[in-house]
Amino acid sequence: MSTGLERQGREVTEDDLEALIGDRALGRDDHLNAPGFVIRPDDVQDVLFDLRDEAGFDHLSCLTAQQYEDRYESIYHMKKYADPTQEVSVVVPTSIDDPVSQSAEPVFRTADWHEREAFDLVGIDYEGHPDPRRILLPETWQGHPLSKDYDQEQPQVVTLSEHANPIQPDHHDQESDTMFLNIGPHHPATHGVLHLETVLDGETVVDVDPDVGYLHRCEEQMCQSGTYRHQIMPYPDRWDYVSAGLLNEWAYARVAEDLADIEVPEYAQVIRTMGAELCRIASHMLALATFALDVYGDFTAVFQYGMRDREVVQDILEDLTGQRLMFNYFRLGGVAWDLPEPRGEFLEKTRDFLDGLPAKVDEYHDLLTGNEIFQVRTHDTGVLEPEVAKSYGCTGPVARASGVDYDLRRDDPYGYYENLEWDVVTRQGCDNYARVLCRMEEVEESAKIIEQCVDLLEDWPEDDREIQANVPRTLKPDPDTEVYRAVEGAKGELGIYIRSDGTDKPGRFKIRSPCFHNLSALGEMSEGEYVPDLIASLGSLDIVLGEVDR
Amino acid sequence: MSSDKPRQEIYDSTAPSSDTRESRMGAGPDDRFNSRLREAFGATPFILTKFDQFMNWVRGNSMFMLQFGIACCSIEMMHTYAIKHDLDRFGAGVPRASPRQADVMIVPGTIVSKFGPRMKRVYDQMPEPKFVVGMGSCTISGGPFQEGYNVVKGAEEIIPVDIHVPGCPPRPEALVYGVAKLQERIRNGETSPVVVKPYELEQFGDLPKDELVQKLASDIDEDDLVMRYNWADSP
Structure with missing residues (x-):
């Protein structure tokens, strides 16, 4: 597919990009992580097509919309799946009176949901967008809450019309005999409060439209009203709340440390790496447990086993951080405190858990993946082709199970991962079965990482245990510094964009949630399949609504 | 020994089965179904109580919970249902997926504007008498998200809540305690304080x-x- 610069097999330099964009660039607006090019609102598709096809930027990682005093701005953060350290930002300013920008949806499918969100929260219109509706807030909402003139006190009216008469709108339209079916927002298989507007032909899914926003609790606004040093860190725990707290905290820690130029001591990096991988195990265990529950109603065996193993992990994390679920353990420049005393006991407990893990994984394979019913249910259902996954911006186990070899821990290294021995798990199956196997193998890889961290921590010299760098009490990064950084969360690439405005609070805080992208691919995966396969596909995506809706 | 014939010892003798029976029941008449109270009451094996009190006692000891996950707290709620904490030990652990089969609704998370009407509808679908346990700070006041433009400032803005369990999120032990307190109140026939519900x-x-x-x-x-x-x- 890719031609030109990409085919020459060398890294795309800034000069190449300047030559490629040429006259269409109105100026430069560089970010800390990437060169930024300012373009006109009606050149968006043109430039993005060129960047994708000529320069190989095939991953629209995030779209940030924001309002300045004198203009609106959409920033397309682009990366390469092959090498995520190569980044470019495309900045599209629009006037305050008439904020219309060209839609990027024909280039990247994932721009669909992103532009809906930008319209919903900030109020930029995207010309040529196939479905310009609100996405997170109710249809009847007044105003755009992240725009400058929004009045939070004004009353709002929210309808319940979809559920007003469940019998009457059964038929999708007059000609066909399709049926409209609401799945959720309160439904055991939706993993929280997700609403799937499904159209069925017989038992086959013709169309599925995820209706999100039932847990949109203003995370971005909360982070914008907290100070960098301490007030933001508790919130990331609550994005992906399935025990993946430390992974999320790392996303904020990484971006803020880049912004304020803080060096983290090596000892703290090892503790962070160990904690984060424990979180990943806990998160994947829940994914496995609830998937078994979704696919064959297994509340008694696999679900309970998953919970049992999570309890062990949560105990270890509680010893380390003092909390079971919302850890708030990372600090900018390190972690809150050292390992609990007596150290030996804590490390022994962690080792015991790791020693027991292989037997437990075998047990899961016996119960679950070796089960014939399970195989029939999951094999060749919910197929997600690699190119489709890329177009939707899928990352994490969802992308890796489709053969997309993309893991930020290895490709854009942070923490202590570079110095450890471990492998990135990929599978070629593209189906629900592959996604389950991928998660189970990742659990084993995480265990490898933790084991090496435990060894390191045990032998670490006592006089070199620095847990926090010296960070000023109040952080005030230079005004208009912009940075977008991502880490590998449990569900995929968890990114954060921050623009500083010279105060001790961020001017704009944008969260790139992996679940948001993964969920947007649900339609592609389940259309043409049966309803139970839709449920299985949804379960295998392993979404967390707190992160989808933010 | 061919397998198409019954084994000799079973075919011939009835001793094993009567052994088992005796070891289960003990010797003497079969009084498995008579409680010890029966002896104390003598010829009139009845207890006089108020029907309401009896019903409250029964109700408190057999509660069906609504399987209702909203946000972070639902993870701890799942742990409360699952092994180790096992809420079922207290006669309150069967999560029902349909509100029409549930007595108790645990509200585990932040309620936002879009979800408010749906939660009210789910609550309305539960049969009377019904009880609500508010789990976590978000159901008390909106918790850490109280300042949000989209966040309902507590579950009590929409539905009446019997027990509040504070925490962000509360530990499973705390939820167990909250449910046990609710059972106690139901058994004693105590009513919840009247609450203001501004959003209808x-x-x-x-x-x-x-x-x-x-x-x-x-x-x-x-x-x-x-x-x-x-x-x-x-x-």
């Missing part, structure tokens, strides 16, 4: 015709159910 599900036509309602009049039918949020009046 009502027909659009019944709303006062102010500026906002007139603006939305073309989008919403008169008899559509709506919930009106007056954020300025929120605590």
Whole structure:
């Protein structure tokens, strides 16, 4: 597919990009992580097509919309799946009176949901967008809450019309005999409060439209009203709340440390790496447990086993951080405190858990993946082709199970991962079965990482245990510094964009949630399949609504 | 020994089965179904109690929970149901997926504007008598998200809540304690304090015709159910 610069097999330099964009660039607006090019609102598709096809930027990682005093701005953060350290930002300013920008949806499918969100929260219109509706807030909402003139006190009216008469709108339209079916927002298989507007032909899914926003609790606004040093860190725990707290905290820690130029001591990096991988195990265990529950109603065996193993992990994390679920353990420049005393006991407990893990994984394979019913249910259902996954911006186990070899821990290294021995798990199956196997193998890889961290921590010299760098009490990064950084969360690439405005609070805080992208691919995966396969596909995506809706 | 014939010892003798029976019941008459109270009561094996008290006692000891996950707290709620904490030990651990089969609703998480009407509808679908346990800070006040433009400042803005369990999130032990407290109150027939519910599900036509309602009049039918949020009046 890719031609030109990409085919020459060398890294795309800034000069190449300047030559490629040429006259269409109105100026430069560089970010800390990437060169930024300012373009006109009606050149968006043109430039993005060129960047994708000529320069190989095939991953629209995030779209940030924001309002300045004198203009609106959409920033397309682009990366390469092959090498995520190569980044470019495309900045599209629009006037305050008439904020219309060209839609990027024909280039990247994932721009669909992103532009809906930008319209919903900030109020930029995207010309040529196939479905310009609100996405997170109710249809009847007044105003755009992240725009400058929004009045939070004004009353709002929210309808319940979809559920007003469940019998009457059964038929999708007059000609066909399709049926409209609401799945959720309160439904055991939706993993929280997700609403799937499904159209069925017989038992086959013709169309599925995820209706999100039932847990949109203003995370971005909360982070914008907290100070960098301490007030933001508790919130990331609550994005992906399935025990993946430390992974999320790392996303904020990484971006803020880049912004304020803080060096983290090596000892703290090892503790962070160990904690984060424990979180990943806990998160994947829940994914496995609830998937078994979704696919064959297994509340008694696999679900309970998953919970049992999570309890062990949560105990270890509680010893380390003092909390079971919302850890708030990372600090900018390190972690809150050292390992609990007596150290030996804590490390022994962690080792015991790791020693027991292989037997437990075998047990899961016996119960679950070796089960014939399970195989029939999951094999060749919910197929997600690699190119489709890329177009939707899928990352994490969802992308890796489709053969997309993309893991930020290895490709854009942070923490202590570079110095450890471990492998990135990929599978070629593209189906629900592959996604389950991928998660189970990742659990084993995480265990490898933790084991090496435990060894390191045990032998670490006592006089070199620095847990926090010296960070000023109040952080005030230079005004208009912009940075977008991502880490590998449990569900995929968890990114954060921050623009500083010279105060001790961020001017704009944008969260790139992996679940948001993964969920947007649900339609592609389940259309043409049966309803139970839709449920299985949804379960295998392993979404967390707190992160989808933010 | 061929397998198509019964084994000799079973075929010939009835000793093993009567052995088992005796070891289960002990010797003497079969009094498995008679409680010890029967002896104390003598010829009139009845207890006199108020029907209400009896019903409350029964109700408190057999509660069906609604399987209702909203946000972070639902993870701890799942742990409360699962092994180690096992809420079922207290006669309150069977999560039902349908609100029509549930007595108790644990509200585990932040309620936002879009979800408010749905939660009210789910609550309305539960049969009387019904009880609500508010789990976590978000159901008390909106918790860490109280300042949010989209967040309902506590579950009590929409439905009455019997027990509040504070925490962000509460530990499973705390939820178990909250449920045990609720059982105690049900057994004693105590009612919940009256609560103010500012946000009601009502027909659009019944709303006062102010500026906002007139603006939305073309989008919403008169008899559509709506919930009106007056954020300025929120605590």
